[in-house]
Structure formats: structure tokens, C-alpha cells
Amino acid sequence: MKTITRSFSVLSIISSFVGNANSTHLINGRRMYLSYRKMSTKLKPKVFVTRRVPEDGINLLRQKCEVTQWDRDEAIPRHEILNGVKGVDGLFCLLTDKIDEEVLSTAGENLRVVGTMSVGYDHVDLSACRKRGIPVGYTPDVLTSATAELTMALLLTVSRRIQEGVTAVKDGSWGTWAPLWLCGQGLEGATVGVVGLGRIGFAVAQRLKPFGVSKILYTGQSEKASSAQLPAEYVTFDKLLNDSDFVIGCCALNSKTTGLFNADTFKKMKKNAIFINTSRGGLVNQDDLYTALKNGDILAAGLDVTSPEPLPTSHPLLTLENCVVLPHIGSATLKARNAMSELCARNIVAALYGEPIPCQVK
């Protein structure tokens, strides 16, 4: 009997490798049914993916893992994610998924990596993950160009009043060319302040240079060696607000930066200042921004990120001509999204197979 069992086990292992999840075997007249699912999970870790994502990532996961997925374009409802994470070894999530205590404890003991398909990780409870020894993977670098480019596109849309132009074309208020109609503000000779000279902030500053900006300032926790390449001057937050014609939010959202842009901040800015945020909506007190724009404390604003997302159509910010709001398309290119999916998958597979994680949140 022992011999038969052993060969049976060998048979089942071989079957798993060739992908037979279930198989029946006739041994001494007795039909033995062995579900290989439990066997498989010991060989192939289980990963739950919370959305339909580019194939590059899924294909990579499937090579090494057993993948279950919320295969829809829309965000996964809360009860579905709680259902889906039960017993998994890895979790592939998006910035729309709140990964908190409840999700982690529902997932259970097997969970040993969370990978987010984003560079922001404010939606993941890092301390809860640390407590459980769960590393968190994220996707910096691969989306930097796309996001910096979108930041520039948004900045120019605001500074050159393009939203108003597009509207005038569509609603018939476009008359003939007039010298002073719909005049905006050029970048030529401007001082630009980058709040957070990280990967994206630096990439934005590089793109600003040939537009003839006279000075690039930046602020943050510490000076950055990379600033010498631009060059950009390290200043206090207050000095940046005081001196800048354009203020660009590029820093991560955390406990220190939540609500960083509030009534006081806007009052410290120039009256002709243009504020751009492509980081996270939580950086901005939106009621204060509305007031500042309405009262002329600052000239105009452009937001790719808001609280919540999407911003409700009835939100006061959407009534202002000097406020441009985009539906969070910072990294919306095929190239970036493919790369984000693939990197997220690589982070997860590396963690599950005991290898160094390519991009882990420190």
C-alpha cells in the first residue's frame, strides 16, 4: 500500500506539472480520486488580481502562479475583494483598492506579498503589512515619462486657457480672432516651483527647461543631488509659494503631505500663480482651492487627481473656468500600463519565490 501511495504521489506531482488539476486513477479496482488543487497550491502560489489588467502582467503571473481575477474594467466591490483574497499567497491590486487590516486579515496566513500597479501606495496600510511581514511592491520609473508628460500637458492646458478655447469652439462663442481674447500666461521667463523633486518632479522640470523658464525651485524633505543637472534651487515651502508663477505638486501622499495645499498655502502664493497637481487628490483641501480660485488668490488650477475619483459632476470645482480637472490619466499610455502590469507581476513572483523584489516600498 505504501508503495502504491508513493507512486500515486509521484504520479500526482507529474500531473500537476503537466497541468492536470484533477485526475482519477484505477488502482486495484478502486477508483481513487485526488484533487490536485491542494497539491498545486504547494507548487504554485495563488495570486488574486483585483482587475482586468494588461496581459503582460497576467501572462507572467500565470507562468508561476495560480491566478484568480476580478476580470472587469470597473473597480472591484469591497465584498468581492474580501472574498477573493481568502487564502491567497499574493495580491495584485490597484490604487482604487483599499488594502487595510480587514483585507489583510481576511486574506489569512498565506499572504506574503502585496503588489500595487501604481507608484503611489497611500491606499495600502504599510504598517499593517509590516506587522505581518508582508512586503509591498510598487511600480516606479516605468510610468515616469508618461506622467511627467501628462503633467506638462495639463500645465499648458491651464496656462494657455485651452479648456475655455475648446468650449468656445463647441458652444459657438468663438468669434473671429481678436488681439486680447482668451489670453493666457506663457512659461517664458516664469519661475516654476516643483513640490517634491522625485522621479516625476525631476522629469517635469527637465521638460520645462526649453520653454524658457527663468528659474526652477523645488522643496521637499531634503536636497536632491539630481537638482544640479537642471539646475534647480532648493528652497523652503514658503519661499517656493512666494516666488513661483507655477506651483506643481509632485510629492507622495502621506501623513505629512495630506492637505498640504490649503487656504494658508494659497494665500501665500502669487495672485497670478497657476497650481498643478498630478500626485494625489489628498494633497489638496478642495474647498479651500475652490475659494482661492473664486476669490482670485491664485490665477488658475489644473488637477489630474481629486478626492474622490471621479469627482462628482456637481462638484463646485467643475463650475470654474479657471479650474481644469482630468480623470486621473497621468500614466494612461499603453506602454506605461503594460510596463506597470508586468513590473507588478514581477514584484509579486519574486516575493513568492524568495527572490529580491525589483521594486519594494521601503
Added chain:
Amino acid sequence: MTKPKVIVTRRVPEEGLQILREKCTVHVWDSDDIMPRDELLKRVHGSEGLFCTINDVIDREVLDAAGSSLKVIGTMSVGNDHINVHECKRRQICVATTPDVASDSAAELSVALLLITTRRLAEGLAALKSGTSGSWKPMWLLGNVSMGKTLGIFGFGRVGFGIARRMKPFGVHKILYTDLIDVTYAEGIASRVSFDELLAQSDIICICCAVTAQTVGIFNKNAFSKMKNTAVLINTARGQIINQEDLYDALQNNVIGAAGLDVTVPEPLPLDHPLMTCNRCVILPHMGTNTVEARMAMCVNTAKNIVAMLD
């Protein structure tokens, strides 16, 4: 000696008018609307200088109405296709434009339009306002990043050069240009190619040339058929350079990817024009130089041009 008479056909920044008033007697059509034709013909009579905009058609009729006193026409623009330059030359009337002071502003707007079109900002704005955007989705509203792409400039003048310089840090792989001659300041930035090569190789094409007999309608069905079907066409030069019916067909049939137009025929484009219905056609109301600084500089420059000729 009486001061020379100058007619200004529109409301323009004071700084320019002050310069004119020092040396001339200035009559201003102080309105944001175009000076009516009959008013122009009446007032231009006996004037020595004419300060106009692109909306004023300065043809034989206007030149005749002005009479032999007219010495200089200063247009607050770079383009001069609204002026019968040939006839002015024959009558020894100087035509002055405002290059250089407007180039940066126009190049900046061209890049803005390029980015807005390739990254589908107009669709994004509309989706948010109409409540159809939803929350963040990995595969929604994906645009084209400029990094690694080939940029083609049709007409490597001041604006074309300004676009090329600004696009470099976006990581474009190659910049090509088509022009009548080898442009010296293109060295190190862009390579000269034939029109057909430009069409075939470019992922993004920016039209930056003047309107001439050679360039009118040059972007037509034939040209579009030679372009990549993912190509993006940007026009901030003059509307006549594109055959708009052919453009509409090209967009509808996915012959090219998308278009961004700051200039059209006519301006304004009628609300029922087919291009207005194209999702992948972004249309701006000829904003080209719409910064306070640029318009101020153009106005001052035009005034200086006129005074220089009359003084």
C-alpha cells in the same frame, strides 16, 4: 509739419497705441469686433499707415481707397496671407509683420496642442464633466507617449524650431523636417527629408509653414494615405494647408490616428462642420499667440514697424 495719419483697425494694447501717438495721429476702431469693410474703406483714405490684424483683408480695393499716401501696413501677426503683398510691393508700400516676438508663444501653443491631442485630454475633460469617466481604470483613455517617437516638422522656421527644441526632453527618438532648403539651425536637432519620407516615417507631424501656392491643400487624401495610421497631425499654421474634407475622411476611416487644429477654414469653424463631430479631432479657436506678453510684444512691434517707416 502734420503728424502722419495711422488707422488702427481693432482694439489693441495701449502700449502699442502710445508708441504710435508719439509720432502719429492715430484713429482707432476701438472694438473687439472686426472693423466693418465699409468703415475701413472710408477711414483708410488719405492715411499713411495702417495697423491691421489677420481679420482685415487688405486687397486692391483697400489700397485704392487709401490712395497714394499709404506708405506702410503693419500687421499684428506673422502670417501675411490676408494682404496682397505683391500689389503692395508694386505700389512701394512696406508690409511689416511680427516674427520673433510671437514665435515662442506660438511654439508653446503648438506643443500644448500636440500633447493634448496625443494624450487625449479633450476626451478626458469631457468624460469627467459628463460623468462618464468612472474611477481609475488600467485600459481606459490610453494615449500615445512621445518618448521614442519620430516627430516630423513641415516647415522648419522659427516656430518649427521652437517646437523641436521643446519636444527634445520628452524623449522623441528622431526629429525630421521638410523645407525648401537645408536650414542651418536645424543642425544637431533635426534632419531634412523629403515630404514623402516625412509622411511615411513620422508618428507626429506639425505643420509650421506659411500658406503659399505650393502649400495650399498639400495635406490631402494623397498625403494622408502615406502617413502611418497611428499618426497625429497638428496644424498651427494656416487652415488652408489642410484639405478639411479629406482630413475628415482620413479620421473616420482610421487612415491617420488623430488631428489637432488651431487653425481652420473658415474661422470660426461652423458648429455643424463634420470635423466638429470627430472624437479624434481637437479644434482650438486660433489661439496661437494667446499670451498677454506675446500680444503686447506683437502690438508694440507693429507700432514700432509703422513709426520706423513714417518717421
